[in-house]
Amino acid sequence: xxxxxxxxxxxxxxxxxxxxxxxxxxxxxxxxxxxxxxxxxxxxxxxxxxxxxxxxxxxxxxxxxxxxxxxxxxxxxxxxxxxxxxxxxxxxxxxxxxxxxxxxxxxxxxx
Amino acid sequence: xxxxxxxxxxxxxxxxxxxxxxxxxxxxxxxxxxxxxxxxxxxxxxxxxxxxxxxxxxxxxxxxxxxxxxxxxxxxxxxxxxxxxxxxxxxxxxxxxxxxxxxxxxxxxxxxxxxxxxxxxxxxxxxxxxxxxxxxxxxxxxxxxxxxxxxxxxxxxxxxxxxxxxxxxxxxxxxxxxxxxxxxxxxxxxxxxxxxxxxxxxxxxxxxxxxxxxxxxxxxxxxxxxxxxxxxxxxxxxxxxxxxxxxxxxxxxxxxxxxxxxxxxxxxxxxxxxxxxxx
Amino acid sequence: xxxxxxxxxxxxxxxxxxxxxxxxxxxxxxxxxxxxxxxxxxxxxxxxxxxxxxxxxxxxxxxxxxxxxxxxxxxxxxxxxxxxxxxxxxxxxxxxxxxxxxxxxxxxxxxxxxxxxxxxxxxxxxxxxxxxxxxxxxxxxxxxxxxxxxxxxxxxxxxxxxxxxxxxxxxxxxxxxxxxxxxxxxxxxxxxxxxxxxxxxxxxxxxxxxxxxxxxxxxxxxxxxxxxxxxxxxxxxxxxxxxxxxxxxxxxxxxxxxxxxxxxxxxxxxxxxxxxxxxxxxxxxxx
Numbered sequence: 001x002x003x004x005x006x007x008x009x010x011x012x013x014x015x016x017x018x019x020x021x022x023x024x025x026x027x028x029x030x031x032x033x034x035x036x037x038x039x040x041x042x043x044x045x046x047x048x049x050x051x052x053x054x055x056x057x058x059x060x061x062x063x064x065x066x067x068x069x070x071x072x073x074x075x076x077x078x079x080x081x082x083x084x085x086x087x088x089x090x091x092x093x094x095x096x097x098x099x100x101x102x103x104x105x106x107x108x109x110x111x
Numbered sequence: 112x113x114x115x116x117x118x119x120x121x122x123x124x125x126x127x128x129x130x131x132x133x134x135x136x137x138x139x140x141x142x143x144x145x146x147x148x149x150x151x152x153x154x155x156x157x158x159x160x161x162x163x164x165x166x167x168x169x170x171x172x173x174x175x176x177x178x179x180x181x182x183x184x185x186x187x188x189x190x191x192x193x194x195x196x197x198x199x200x201x202x203x204x205x206x207x208x209x210x211x212x213x214x215x216x217x218x219x220x221x222x223x224x225x226x227x228x229x230x231x232x233x234x235x236x237x238x239x240x241x242x243x244x245x246x247x248x249x250x251x252x253x254x255x256x257x258x259x260x261x262x263x264x265x266x267x268x269x270x271x272x273x274x275x276x277x278x279x280x281x282x283x284x285x286x287x288x289x290x291x292x293x294x295x296x297x298x299x300x301x302x303x304x305x306x307x308x309x310x311x312x313x314x315x316x317x318x319x320x321x322x323x324x325x326x327x328x329x330x331x332x333x334x335x336x337x338x339x340x341x342x343x344x345x346x347x348x349x350x351x352x353x354x355x356x357x358x359x360x361x362x363x364x365x366x367x368x369x370x371x372x373x374x375x376x377x378x379x380x381x382x383x384x385x386x387x388x389x390x
Numbered sequence: 391x392x393x394x395x396x397x398x399x400x401x402x403x404x405x406x407x408x409x410x411x412x413x414x415x416x417x418x419x420x421x422x423x424x425x426x427x428x429x430x431x432x433x434x435x436x437x438x439x440x441x442x443x444x445x446x447x448x449x450x451x452x453x454x455x456x457x458x459x460x461x462x463x464x465x466x467x468x469x470x471x472x473x474x475x476x477x478x479x480x481x482x483x484x485x486x487x488x489x490x491x492x493x494x495x496x497x498x499x500x501x502x503x504x505x506x507x508x509x510x511x512x513x514x515x516x517x518x519x520x521x522x523x524x525x526x527x528x529x530x531x532x533x534x535x536x537x538x539x540x541x542x543x544x545x546x547x548x549x550x551x552x553x554x555x556x557x558x559x560x561x562x563x564x565x566x567x568x569x570x571x572x573x574x575x576x577x578x579x580x581x582x583x584x585x586x587x588x589x590x591x592x593x594x595x596x597x598x599x600x601x602x603x604x605x606x607x608x609x610x611x612x613x614x615x616x617x618x619x620x621x622x623x624x625x626x627x628x629x630x631x632x633x634x635x636x637x638x639x640x641x642x643x644x645x646x647x648x649x650x651x652x653x654x655x656x657x658x659x660x661x662x663x664x665x666x667x668x669x670x671x672x673x674x675x676x677x
Contacts, residue, residue: 022244048151050471050486057476076483083476134399134586153469173490189568189601194490195469208469232564291645292435293405300430303529322645346638351614354584
């Protein structure tokens with residue numbers, strides 16, 4: 001299973017970034033390989049407008065099965081998201097990455 | 112806004128998102144501890160040495176950004192939309208697109224010790240929702256760092272992108288209006304915008320004794336639209352007197368208008384405490 | 391002749407002045423009042439008349455034909471992130487589109503033809519001898535400038551130089567104000583004699599000078615604050631064309647949606663003064 005997280009940092013102890021379009025980092029966890037990779041989103045956050053769709057495009061290109069985030073996508077980002085099969089889990093806004101994953105696995109946060 | 116900021120003392124973080132006409136600093140005495148440039152949009156720059164006067168740029172520009180006089184071409188900066196079309200069609204690469212500094216944003220300490228994030232947009236700049244977003248995000252960051260639960264955001268008038276940006280993620284919106292035909296008209300428009308965000312809202316009616324028929328109409332509209340009536344303030348020139356001294360009303364005196372503001376702030380704070388963080 | 395009425399700060403009295411001035415002038419001349427504050431078009435509330443015309447105003451935005459080789463050039467071309475390629479689709483975000491037409495015209499397969507998208511409504515009203523035109527931005531539309539620009543095109547196409555055109559411009563100093571006042575022959579800046587008024591007036595003056603416009607100031611609610619605004623205008627040799635006294639009756643009339651000048655003589659006096667300063671009382675200035 002491949003998980004994507006919107007994050008404020010690059011490690012398991014980093015906090016979830018509640019925003020999607022202007023998230024600072026995108027983290028990808030591949031549980032088969034047990035690997036966590038971090039991708040900076042700064043090029044997109046610097047854009048004056050249209051950050052939502054671009055960030056979602058980037059996430060789709062990374063091919064996760066599930067996205068765990070805080071607030072969820074705005075209107076335009078949601079439109080782009082709907083072209084994929086990625087499951088979106090919201091409500092992780094105050095957690096650290098590893099806590100968010102646990103919360104999802106124990107059904108404490110859902111889509 | 113000035114009075115609420117003052118009443119909140121150092122328990123809150125202030126975000127002045129009225130970046131086009133930022134006046135709050137005149138009441139809250141920020142110290143401009145930190146300043147950052149704000150860049151947005153691009154401007155076409157023409158190198159005359161490379162220009163062969165073919166006019167390809169002029170033929171594609173939709174905005175009168177290219178003007179020609181006696182066969183020479185120039186960019187009219189005030190009209191340039193920053194789309195880059197001219198750059199793409201120029202056969203000699205005589206046009207480059209450059210990012211523009213269009214404003215500044217600041218982090219300050221206000222005269223009551225709260226952190227204040229504010230900005231100033233340059234004249235003629237695109238009224239970008241992103242600068243507003245930047246001010247808000249910085250305010251949020253400070254609130255988190257300082258453990259402050261309330262962020263008070265001063266929004267701009269209207270319904271365009273800057274207002275959208277100020278509203279997004281807010282837990283509560285306080286409208287300020289007056290009992291006049293314009294007040295009601297504008298409130299209706301902004302209410303429709305807020306409906307799209309599903310945020311709880313309340314309204315303070317300023318100059319409430321200006322017109323009793325309008326006041327009734329306003330109160331009826333608010334009730335139908337589900338907007339809480341926080342308070343009514345009678346027409347009071349002490350606001351101006353306070354402003355002349357660089358003071359918020361609640362600093363200036365303890366008159367009737369001041370009392371109404373103090374009570375209103377208590378109501379708003381109470382809501383924030385029961386519903387969670389005011390973002 | 392085109393006169394724009396602007397202000398750095400909102401709430402200074404632009405609409406009060408614009409509606410009264412144009413109504414007063416229309417008693418003797420052909421006048422068109424245009425409300426360019428498209429986000430919050432208020433002037434209509436003070437104008438009594440019959441609507442004679444209404445039309446949708448649109449901007450051109452690209453629409454994907456649904457069939458192309460997905461080269462992705464459109465995304466690369468768009469400077470506003472309004473076009474992106476996702477999977478096997480080209481997705482468009484019209485509110486972000488600035489209608490530059492680059493993606494549409496440069497698409498190697500012509501897969502992005504332009505289609506009109508409604509951004510607002512333009513309404514024309516006949517109020518006695520005064521012609522009133524307003525445009526209202528659709529709720530949810532982010533950009534005011536394209537609507538302001540097209541409204542001005544409508545005016546240019548329908549009213550020749552024999553008319554005095556008065557633009558009630560949006561408040562502030564950002565691009566909607568620039569767009570509204572850039573082709574005016576003269577700009578009237580309305581302010582109030584307070585610290586906020588002065589601060590915002592200075593910003594508005596900066597804009598006017600940058601645009602190299604002829605401009606003057608009208609002080610509204612005179613007597614409310616202090617003389618700093620007057621001192622500033624004096625120091626900067628900016629003409630003060632009229633001073634409207636702080637009068638609660640004006641606020642009450644305004645609240646009720648009434649035009650001021652017919653009821654309050656002092657106000658009418660200031661309007662006459664303004665008319666003379668602008669040399670509008672004789673035959674219209676051929677520009």
